[in-house]
Amino acid sequence: MNFPKELKYTENDEWVRVEGDEGTVGITDYAQDQLSDIVFVEFLVDVGETFDKGDTFATVESVKAAADVYMPVSGEVVAINEDLPDAPEQVNSDPYGEAWMIKIKVSDASELSDLLDAAGIENLERDH
Amino acid sequence: MPDLSTSLKVEPTVFDISSPGRQGHYFPKSDVPQTNLPKGFVREDLPLPEIAEVDVVRHFTRLSQLNHGVDTGFYPLGSCTMKYNPKINEETARLAGFAKLHPLQPTETVQGAIGLMYELQEWLKEISGFTGLSLQPAAGAHGELTGVLIMRAYHKARGDEKRVKMLIPDSAHGTNPASSAMSGLKIVEIPSDSRGNIDMDALCAECDDTLAGIMITNPNTLGLFDENFKEVCDCVHEAGGLIYGDGANFNAIMGISRPADIGVDVLHFNLHKTFSTPHGGGGPGSGPVGVTEELAPFLPGPIAAVLDEGNAEEPPLFGLINPEKSIGRVKAFHGHFGVLVRAYTYMMMLGGEGLKAASEHAVLNANYIQARLRDTFTIPHDRICMHEFVLEGHWDDALDIHALDISKRLMDFGIHPPTNYFPLIVPEALMIEPTETESKETLDVFADTMIKIAEEAHTNPELLQTAPHNTPFGRLDEVKAARELVLCCWFPEDKEE
Numbered sequence: 001m002n003f004p005k006e007l008k009y010t011e012n013d014e015w016v017r018v019e020g021d022e023g024t025v026g027i028t029d030y031a032q033d034q035l036s037d038i039v040f041v042e043f044l045v046d047v048g049e050t051f052d053k054g055d056t057f058a059t060v061e062s063v064k065a066a067a068d069v070y071m072p073v074s075g076e077v078v079a080i081n082e083d084l085p086d087a088p089e090q091v092n093s094d095p096y097g098e099a100w101m102i103k104i105k106v107s108d109a110s111e112l113s114d115l116l117d118a119a120g121i122e123n124l125e126r127d128h
Numbered sequence: 129m130p131d132l133s134t135s136l137k138v139e140p141t142v143f144d145i146s147s148p149g150r151q152g153h154y155f156p157k158s159d160v161p162q163t164n165l166p167k168g169f170v171r172e173d174l175p176l177p178e179i180a181e182v183d184v185v186r187h188f189t190r191l192s193q194l195n196h197g198v199d200t201g202f203y204p205l206g207s208c209t210m211k212y213n214p215k216i217n218e219e220t221a222r223l224a225g226f227a228k229l230h231p232l233q234p235t236e237t238v239q240g241a242i243g244l245m246y247e248l249q250e251w252l253k254e255i256s257g258f259t260g261l262s263l264q265p266a267a268g269a270h271g272e273l274t275g276v277l278i279m280r281a282y283h284k285a286r287g288d289e290k291r292v293k294m295l296i297p298d299s300a301h302g303t304n305p306a307s308s309a310m311s312g313l314k315i316v317e318i319p320s321d322s323r324g325n326i327d328m329d330a331l332c333a334e335c336d337d338t339l340a341g342i343m344i345t346n347p348n349t350l351g352l353f354d355e356n357f358k359e360v361c362d363c364v365h366e367a368g369g370l371i372y373g374d375g376a377n378f379n380a381i382m383g384i385s386r387p388a389d390i391g392v393d394v395l396h397f398n399l400h401k402t403f404s405t406p407h408g409g410g411g412p413g414s415g416p417v418g419v420t421e422e423l424a425p426f427l428p429g430p431i432a433a434v435l436d437e438g439n440a441e442e443p444p445l446f447g448l449i450n451p452e453k454s455i456g457r458v459k460a461f462h463g464h465f466g467v468l469v470r471a472y473t474y475m476m477m478l479g480g481e482g483l484k485a486a487s488e489h490a491v492l493n494a495n496y497i498q499a500r501l502r503d504t505f506t507i508p509h510d511r512i513c514m515h516e517f518v519l520e521g522h523w524d525d526a527l528d529i530h531a532l533d534i535s536k537r538l539m540d541f542g543i544h545p546p547t548n549y550f551p552l553i554v555p556e557a558l559m560i561e562p563t564e565t566e567s568k569e570t571l572d573v574f575a576d577t578m579i580k581i582a583e584e585a586h587t588n589p590e591l592l593q594t595a596p597h598n599t600p601f602g603r604l605d606e607v608k609a610a611r612e613l614v615l616c617c618w619f620p621e622d623k624e625e
Contacts, residue, residue, distance in 0.1 A: 034555075039610035063606045064549040088611065 002029045003122055004096055008115035011124060014072045015096065018112060022078065026100045027060065027069055027091065028121070035062040038091040041084050045102070050076045053111055058101055060091060073111040075104035138600045139190050146177035152184055194600050196544050198407075202570050204497075206516045206547040206559025207301065207349055209379045209401035211490075216477060217404060217470035226469050231461035235447050242446040245432035245462065248472045252397060252416055255483065256375075257388030260424030260451070262431055263416045263468055264459045268376060271396025271415025272307035272343070277455045278394060278419060278426045279341050279370045280311055285426075285453060291368070295334055295342040297326050299350055299551045301376060304343040313340055320553060324350045324509035326360050335367035341393070345374040347381070347514035349551040349559070351494065361391030370394065370423075378402045379563070380491055380515035383484030387418075394419050403471035414467040425453040430462065489564035490515040493571055497562055500575035504582045508554050516561035518554050529585040531556040533592035537584070540598045541577045 007015045013031035017024040032038065040061035051057060051071045058069040080102050084090060090099040106112065116124070179187075196203070203210035221227065229238050249261045265271040276294070283291040294308040297318050305315045316334050321327045326344070342364050347353045354360065361371050373387045373395035379402045381387075387395045399414040400407040407413070419427060429450030436445035448462075462468075478486060491514050498507065498517045506520040521531030535545030535558070547559040562571055584591050596602060 037607040037610075039607060061610075063610055065552055 001033065001122070002096075003118040005118045007096065008072070008112060008117060009121040010070070010072045010115060011121075012070055013121075014069060016072045016112075016115065017096075017100075018106070021106050021109070022103055023073065023075065023106050023112075024100045024103050025057075025069075025072055026095055029095050030121075031067070032092050032095050032099075035060065035067060036064050038062050038088045040066075041088045041091065041101075043080050043085070043102070045077050045080070047077050047080060050074075050107070060088070069101065071104070072115060073104070073106055074108055075106045077102055078105050079103035139187070139194065142177045142179065142184070142187055145183055145187060146179055148178060150178045150180055152179055152181040196539075196542075201542045201544060202562075202566060202574055203544040204546050204560045204562050204574065205544055206351075206518070206561040207376055207550070208407065208547070209376075209398070209515075209561060209563055210407060210544070211379070211401075211404055211563035212565040213404050213406055213470075214474065214477065217473045220473045221466050221469045227466070229465075231465075236445075239443075239446055241462075241465065242432045242448065243444075244472050245465075245468060246434065246446055248468055248475070249416075249432055251472075251475050253418060255382055255386065255480075256395060256397070256418045257386035258395065258418030259388075259421040260427050260431075261416055261418040262427040262429065263414070263463045264428045264430075264457070265396065265415035265417055266459050266464060267400070267413030268374075268396060268398045268415045269303040269307060270458065271398075271417050272303055272372070272374065273310055274415075274417050274428055274455070274458050275372055275394040275396055275419075276307050276311040276313065276343075278417070278423055279372065280313070281426045281453065281455050282370065282423055283340060288368070290338050291340040293334070293338045294340050295331065295364070295369075297342075297344065297348065298553050299324070299348045300343060300345060301349060301374060304345075304374060308343065318342075320348075320350075323355065323511070324348065324352045325354045325356045328356055328359060328363070331360060332363050335363050335369065337368060339364065339367045339369035341370035341372055343372040343374060344392075345377055346387075347377045347516075349377075350509050350518050350554070351377075351380075351513040351516035351559075351561075352509060352511055353380075353514055357390060365391065376401065377515060380487055382487040383480060384487055388420060394423060399467055399471040404474040405467045405470040412464050412467060414464045414471065416463075425451045426455055427451045428456060428458045429454050486564045487515070490562075493562040493564060493566060494560070496568070497560060497571055497575055500572075501578055504579050505558075515563070516559060518551065518557050518559045520554060520556050521548065521558040522556040523582075523585065526585045526589060529589055529592055531558050533589075533595065534558065534578075534581055534585070536603060537581050537592045537595040538577065539596040543574060543577060 007017050009015050009028065013028040015026055015028050038060055042059045044059065045051065045057045051074065053071050053074045055071045056068040057071055060067055060069060081100050084099060084101065198210050198212055225240055229241055235242060245263055249263060253261050265274045292314050293316055294313040295316050295318050296305050297320060299320050308315050318330050319327045346357055364371055370393040371391055373392035375395045375397045378397060394417065396415045396417045399405045399416065405414065430448035431451065433447055433449045434444050435447040438444035475483065494513050494515050494517055498513055501519060507517065508520060521534045522529060531548045535548050538545050549557055550559060551557060594603060
């Protein structure tokens with residue numbers, strides 16, 4: 001399973017790419033593999049809205065299950081990948097690239113230190 | 129993508145076998161005066177198929193033979209209780225005194241029908257321990273919505289407006305959070321512990337004065353009777369919340385455990401599961417809701433009642449009443465009355481002892497299969513199960529095989545796949561519910577087949593990955609079906625570009 005070194009991760013398998021005070025968020029390779037073929041992506045937020053860490057910002061659905069995607073850290077939504085709902089298969093093919101979901105302005109940088117690094121998520125104890 | 133040319137070889141559409149001018153029937157002479165429809169409402173042509181009756185019958189008989197049903201084969205679809213539907217249910221439901229009534233007839237002229245509803249209400253109350261019951265809801269999830277609305281109305285009537293939180297265990301049916309959300313409640317998920325019970329620490333942490341209640345399925349979707357059930361009820365009740373019981377798995381406990389006696393405040397039954405009425409394919413279902421005395425005034429009406437006890441000469445007079453603080457109607461007329469007749473027949477045929485024996489055999493059958501498959505498959509919560517159990521459809525030494533492949537391969541042997549990928553807390557879940565109506569021979573065929581498929585998974589994985597092979601269609605493209613929501617009634621060559 002692929003976990004790029006430069007990203008930070010949550011235990012729920014969201015990833016964040018931090019550049020300055022901006023973070024790009026998506027779901028991990030492991031998450032897309034577990035869900036299998038993604039058929040539906042829905043965003044539950046709009047640009048300009050502010051959310052707390054752990055709030056749901058999107059729902060992804062595969063032929064097997066639906067899953068909520070959570071804010072890895074608190075912040076304001078500054079961009080949404082509007083193309084993704086029309087091409088949900090990108091979550092499977094390119095989870096760390098084309099399938100980015102939202103960009104946020106991180107409101108509390110100290111929350112970033114609670115996230116896992118690549119080694120941390122690789123060694124995360126999983127049921128399966 | 130399924131090959132349409134193949135489908136045409138399997139069975140042509142009813143339009144394909146049409147022949148201009150051929151007729152299957154004549155209209156009877158009109159017994160009402162002829163009137164002209166308003167302009168614009170009369171169409172020039174109506175391209176309906178023209179077929180003789182015999183060809184219609186053969187067409188639909190052939191189509192029915194391409195299907196799998198409980199009348200054609202084993203159907204261990206977990207959580208759905210696909211038990212055999214006794215044919216006497218169909219006989220009674222077709223009796224003219226039931227089948228040819230009009231729902232708007234004066235109640236004095238339909239005493240038998242209302243009397244049947246009344247007795248069914250009483251029986252369901254007796255085996256569940258509840259005080260009040262409404263037969264209105266059209267199916268299980270509708271019963272949930274009704275029950276949750278009753279819970280809300282109860283809190284509101286006491287002026288307790290801040291109770292907006294519903295707790296849902298992570299093993300719950302997806303309909304539970306949906307029903308709560310539709311009722312305007314906020315959902316908080318509660319994890320399961322390592323034994324498959326509700327995690328008590330997580331539960332108690334959420335029990336505060338904003339708690340509306342919890343929705344529990346017991347036995348739960350892992351097929352396990354929650355060992356913490358009493359503590360869960362106490363904790364929620366102490367915080368002022370109510371217990372909603374999802375009766376989807378009632379088939380495990382008939383005549384053995386009464387939900388109201390162990391703390392449940394509201395519960396829906398699934399007559400189309402537990403009480404052997406048709407299930408799916410346009411069923412329709414029926415989801416009666418039972419409640420405690422405190423909640424009875426909020427039930428949806430109309431409810432069948434005895435208006436006059438009668439005496440030695442006069443039979444009782446039945447009628448319909450509406451509870452005083454009713455949440456209102458949730459269904460037109462009297463619910464799915466034809467289904468009520470079938471469920472009544474089932475209960476009448478089995479009697480109290482028979483219903484109890486049905487649950488005992490349902491539990492025994494599930495445990496028998498679980499025991500036979502224990503050495504071949506991983507069973508994540510390996511306990512004595514109730515009427516169903518969940519195993520993992522994958523092996524560490526056959527990583528390319530998934531639960532879906534096992535499901536599809538089962539179809540090659542004429543067996544309906546178990547519920548797969550549910551509950552969500554078990555990876556590659558296969559949820560198996562044999563029901564009480566299957567013989568030991570059938571259970572053995574199923575277990576033997578599962579063991580054979582497990583062997584194939586290791587020796588010939590492609591056989592599973594490309595299954596099914598013996599069905600009219602092979603593996604369907606579920607991803608394409610979900611991504612491209614196009615239901616077209618034309619053939620590709622007719623499609624306008």
